[in-house]
Amino acid sequence: MDLVNILNLGIKEIRGLLRDPIMMFLVVFSFTVQIYTSATAVIETLNRAPISVVDEDDSPVSNRIIQAFQPPYFTPPVLITQGEMDRRMDEGRDTFALDIPPGFQRDLLAGKVPEIQLNVDATRMAQAFSGSGYVQQIVAAEVNEFLNHYRSSEPPSADLVLRARYNPTLNGGWFQAIMGISDSVTLLALVLAGAALIREREHGTIEHLLVMPVTPLEIMVSKIWSMSLVVLVGTAFSLVVMCEWLLGIPVNGSLALFLLGTALHLFATASLGIFLATVAGSMPQFGILMILVLLPLQVLSGAQTPRESMPQLVQDIMLFAPNTHYVILSQSVLFRGAGLDVIWPQMIWLAGIGAALFSISLHYFRRFLK
Incomplete structure (x- = not known):
């Protein structure tokens, strides 16, 4: 595996993405408008009811x-x-x-x-x-x-004092914005990695790669690191600019630790996106496959409803999905300020799932190039 080839191929992928207005709009929209509307428009608590x-x-x-x-x-x-x-x-x-x-x-x-x-x-x-x-x-x-003739209430015999460590006003927009970032990371990792491969086929440049002195491993790694880098930069921008500066949502934990966990999640999810692209024959087919995979991943990962409320069988199956561990990691770091001593099991799970998905995707990618 030649690192120079991987670097040059990755730069080629980033240039191709920059020349794709639809994909660039999706990236910018996901990390700006979608995060802002999640925090301000989708309010679950009672608000200005007529x-x-x-x-x-x-x-x-x-x-x-x-x-x-x-x-x-x-x-x-x-x-x-x-x-x-x-x-x-x-x-x-x-x-x-x-x-x-x-x-x-x-x-x-x-x-x-x-x-x-x-x-x-x-x-x-x-x-x-x-x-x-x-x-x-x-x-x-x-x-x-x-x-x-006066407002009063009988004092209770035992008083329960509640103190919220994070989000003391229980503003639902805070949680929606942070979880919206994790959903955008998963969506874009699947879309960008898979679309990068299908774009090669549709533009006819996949044949050019096959006659060059590059291996399937180098091609696949270049697509993963380049698209993951784009999503990682967008994630950092969304957390710092959109959440902290614009919306005033504090981040309790380490941003570097969260980005490290995001990188592991991107490695696993981008590998899954390439696998779906090798199975699909065109972009419409890839879109259908992505919907079938993305919806269960996001709904059953624990980002929308607690995993504890799901059937035990669903909880056990979702342990093999990268989203589950990424949501746990995100909530632990960003909401509770957890460190590496707390989230290291999720790091190991993400690395293991990523390695498995990468191996499977590489196998089908080699068959795809033949």
């Missing part, structure tokens, strides 16, 4: 309830009539519609237990389930304060 109120009582207590719904959890309530409630919810203009019946304050002062109707658009799942609890707590707090 609410309307039918105030049939028009009393001081009903006004207190209406004024209690404020941003950022709710938009300022809109006062509507009974006839507008169903129409507005059918049009998707309101997620919650609160109906305060006539005589509500009179019944409260008389010691009765009046009822308030809450209509919820359950098709908006992210807001409907958590928002119903918020509405119930707000109404109960305002009613109790009105009846007792």
Whole structure:
């Protein structure tokens, strides 16, 4: 294996990537716009939920309830009539519609237990389930304060103090942005490595390589290191510029240690991308194969849902996927500030899986060149 050949072939791959506007757009978009939108647009917690109120009582207590719904959890309530409630919810203009019946304050002062109707658009799942609890707590707090003439709560006999070491405000955007980077790393490693090989076939340059004094091992290694370098640079840029500087998301652990783990993950995933490219006959076929492989890798890796909630069989199978160990490594380093003494098992797993995938891909790549 000639290192000079590997270096020159890798530079050729980077130049070919720079001349491909579609691939360059995908790289830039994945590490900039996608990360920003993951942190700011995809919010799982209740945020500015639209609410309307039918105030049939028009009393001081009903006004207190209406004024209690404020941003950022709710938009300022809109006062509507009974006839507008169903129409507005059918049009998707309101997620919650609160109906305060006539005589509500009179019944409260008389010691009765009046009822308030809450209509919820359950098709908006992210807001409907958590928002119903918020509405119930707000109404109960305002009613109790009105009846007792002061706001108070009985101190619990045992108090549980919660302290979040990372993300004390529990901002879901922080987690979405960091996990979005790991998803982009996997996606781009598969796409760039596989597309580099298919581009050789479609442009007819694969025959040129076969008559040159280079080996299949040198060709494959050059494609892996060049495309991995592009993704690695994008990962560092996204963490430092997009997350830390632009979004204000802190990184607790060592950036160098995280990039080392990313390099091992890229070695494994890029090898898998070349294997898929040798199986596929064209770019459309490669795209279909990549979807079939990429979706299970990302969904079952633990980035979206905890692995502990999955069936044991799925957990055992996913131990042989590089994503699983990369997600554990990323969360440990970036969220909890873990060091090499904690993540060394994931490093070994990634190196072993990468070596296995590289050997398999090299075998099929040699057959591909014949």
